[in-house]
Amino acid sequence: MTDRYSRDDLKALALDMLTKGGLAAEKAEVVAELLTRTDELGVTTHGLSMVPYYLPEIASGGMSSEGELEVVTDKGATMVWDGNYLPGHWIMTQALETCMERAGSHGIAALAIRRSHHIGCLSTLTRIAAERGFVCMISTSDPSGRWVAPYGGTEPTLTPNPWAVGYPAGDHPVLIDTCASITTVSKVREYINSGRQFDHPWMLDGEGNATTDPTVVNADPRGTILPVGGMDHGHKGYAMGLTVEMLSQALSGHGRAEEVTRWGGNVFVQVMDPEAFAGLDPFKAQVDALNAACRANRPAPGFDQVRIPGDRAAAMVERSRTEGIALPDEVWTRVRASAEELGVALPEPL
Amino acid sequence: MTDRYSRDDLKALALDMLTKGGLAAEKAEVVAELLTRTDELGVTTHGLSMVPYYLPEIASGGMSSEGELEVVTDKGATMVWDGNYLPGHWIMTQALETCMERAGSHGIAALAIRRSHHIGCLSTLTRIAAERGFVCMISTSDPSGRWVAPYGGTEPTLTPNPWAVGYPAGDHPVLIDTCASITTVSKVREYINSGRQFDHPWMLDGEGNATTDPTVVNADPRGTILPVGGMDHGHKGYAMGLTVEMLSQALSGHGRAEEVTRWGGNVFVQVMDPEAFAGLDPFKAQVDALNAACRANRPAPGFDQVRIPGDRAAAMVERSRTEGIALPDEVWTRVRASAEELGVALPEPL
Numbered sequence: 001m002t003d004r005y006s007r008d009d010l011k012a013l014a015l016d017m018l019t020k021g022g023l024a025a026e027k028a029e030v031v032a033e034l035l036t037r038t039d040e041l042g043v044t045t046h047g048l049s050m051v052p053y054y055l056p057e058i059a060s061g062g063m064s065s066e067g068e069l070e071v072v073t074d075k076g077a078t079m080v081w082d083g084n085y086l087p088g089h090w091i092m093t094q095a096l097e098t099c100m101e102r103a104g105s106h107g108i109a110a111l112a113i114r115r116s117h118h119i120g121c122l123s124t125l126t127r128i129a130a131e132r133g134f135v136c137m138i139s140t141s142d143p144s145g146r147w148v149a150p151y152g153g154t155e156p157t158l159t160p161n162p163w164a165v166g167y168p169a170g171d172h173p174v175l176i177d178t179c180a181s182i183t184t185v186s187k188v189r190e191y192i193n194s195g196r197q198f199d200h201p202w203m204l205d206g207e208g209n210a211t212t213d214p215t216v217v218n219a220d221p222r223g224t225i226l227p228v229g230g231m232d233h234g235h236k237g238y239a240m241g242l243t244v245e246m247l248s249q250a251l252s253g254h255g256r257a258e259e260v261t262r263w264g265g266n267v268f269v270q271v272m273d274p275e276a277f278a279g280l281d282p283f284k285a286q287v288d289a290l291n292a293a294c295r296a297n298r299p300a301p302g303f304d305q306v307r308i309p310g311d312r313a314a315a316m317v318e319r320s321r322t323e324g325i326a327l328p329d330e331v332w333t334r335v336r337a338s339a340e341e342l343g344v345a346l347p348e349p350l
Numbered sequence: 351m352t353d354r355y356s357r358d359d360l361k362a363l364a365l366d367m368l369t370k371g372g373l374a375a376e377k378a379e380v381v382a383e384l385l386t387r388t389d390e391l392g393v394t395t396h397g398l399s400m401v402p403y404y405l406p407e408i409a410s411g412g413m414s415s416e417g418e419l420e421v422v423t424d425k426g427a428t429m430v431w432d433g434n435y436l437p438g439h440w441i442m443t444q445a446l447e448t449c450m451e452r453a454g455s456h457g458i459a460a461l462a463i464r465r466s467h468h469i470g471c472l473s474t475l476t477r478i479a480a481e482r483g484f485v486c487m488i489s490t491s492d493p494s495g496r497w498v499a500p501y502g503g504t505e506p507t508l509t510p511n512p513w514a515v516g517y518p519a520g521d522h523p524v525l526i527d528t529c530a531s532i533t534t535v536s537k538v539r540e541y542i543n544s545g546r547q548f549d550h551p552w553m554l555d556g557e558g559n560a561t562t563d564p565t566v567v568n569a570d571p572r573g574t575i576l577p578v579g580g581m582d583h584g585h586k587g588y589a590m591g592l593t594v595e596m597l598s599q600a601l602s603g604h605g606r607a608e609e610v611t612r613w614g615g616n617v618f619v620q621v622m623d624p625e626a627f628a629g630l631d632p633f634k635a636q637v638d639a640l641n642a643a644c645r646a647n648r649p650a651p652g653f654d655q656v657r658i659p660g661d662r663a664a665a666m667v668e669r670s671r672t673e674g675i676a677l678p679d680e681v682w683t684r685v686r687a688s689a690e691e692l693g694v695a696l697p698e699p700l
Binding site for chain 2: 079107108150246297
């Protein structure tokens, strides 16, 4: 049986490691809280698992360990911030609070952020606003990253360009969290590290041939990750990718035009208040009707039931609350190594 | 050589047919103008081609031929309108003017519309705002329609859920116009009518097996159109479909909860002013840098070049301006039949 841990112990571990690693305490507090919430959601790739990745970034200055973000533009319902490469969880917590407050007064608010550091699991963020009755959309790109070719092309040009939408429903929030490419950079690395091939042709080699081989990203000419829709209808994923880069880079006024070489997150956040449209109760009634029709669908072969995005997260949160949080062995191996290096003791399981 | 016609003659033909068909003159004027612009863009499936479909809708009252739209909610930057099934082009023209004006003062504006009639080609609409320097996003669903199963399910539940984004660039606007399913209802009908199969498995039969056969939508149990991503990663198209229905139905407070049976368009329109973010010139600089990197890509086998959505439309508009507008024979056959029925003369080609 997998060991389970209390959320307080896991958060204390993350906080201790991040502060010992050099991150200012008030920022480490926010990062540790959101990483723990991410593990509670069951997205263990983006929870405490990130600490061993953040520590060298803090040490090298890739992630700024202290300082303030800069308000570039503030028009009330629209804003641009410069994140100065500060921790993304800390920036996004303020971004959400500000956008919710502004959506409360204007009905809608949007914020484009340049030069954030890693913002973690998007569902953890959209969930904060969705649980408070807002519609929240977040999309993010890295103007220094090139992993996806435009549809019809062969050269790495775009990032996978994640986008997420969280919104209220009768039971628990709907949490959509996806991206414009078929798979992600971290999945590609995972498959390369474990020597595996993808089950389907999710990659494009440097000559423009679809392949299941993740190692094409290390070949010359470099291969790429196929956009959503693949060889068949990849113009649809390409359209999503262009949209995400426009929202996060063009609106924030910082991106590929600067030929950025430092890894960074550009983010577009939008929050809407259903009360400023037809009302929150009618909103939930429509969402619930569609969700019920989806869940009642006769499953296709190979599926046990139709799920709404967010269903699994809601079940995981409930289980985390009652039984504690479980992390995969692979995560503990890396976290343990980092903790030992810092002289931080690991917590006892429940 | 295909005959070409002047835009004035084609618009006059559409206007004459629509008014003789019973549509109030000031509404027919707007519909005729936008249908002609759609043909100028080269989207001849959604231009004058629609008139023979609209005429019986006007006659039956499915499309309201006169009357006003109702403002349900107006909070300045957010609005809900009830379109009373009036012509979609006429509603959307007002929607865009209102949203551009509001985005001018608030930086951002969003409008959810219930019970519009058909709004036509989304690119024709987003282009209006993009040419005036705005970012414009439109998505639309029909709460009475069921064509797409949720990912993992087998029963028709969602509409194809088109979404479009138009935004300024240095040369001409980027015009993204796509949907959450691999193909559209009109393509399915076209393939059924011509007895063709799709090249790839874009459909799902009623048992949940992927197929190239469009006639599964007429079988029992009814088949469906696969979401973007298909059997492989259709959860991504499903996510887009849920998002479009949330924006257009839940925010407008009208949708599947009412068990609507009358065909109608729910629409979500959002307009943003780049000047209320980092500015229009920096916006275009970022868009142009990414577009240039895409267009400069070495083409994949089977492609002559990488295109940005909107490139073909820009070339078609230029050609329409200098040489006139060409319509496919199939469109003329149907338009001619409707025109003769109404006693309207066809124009002479240029």
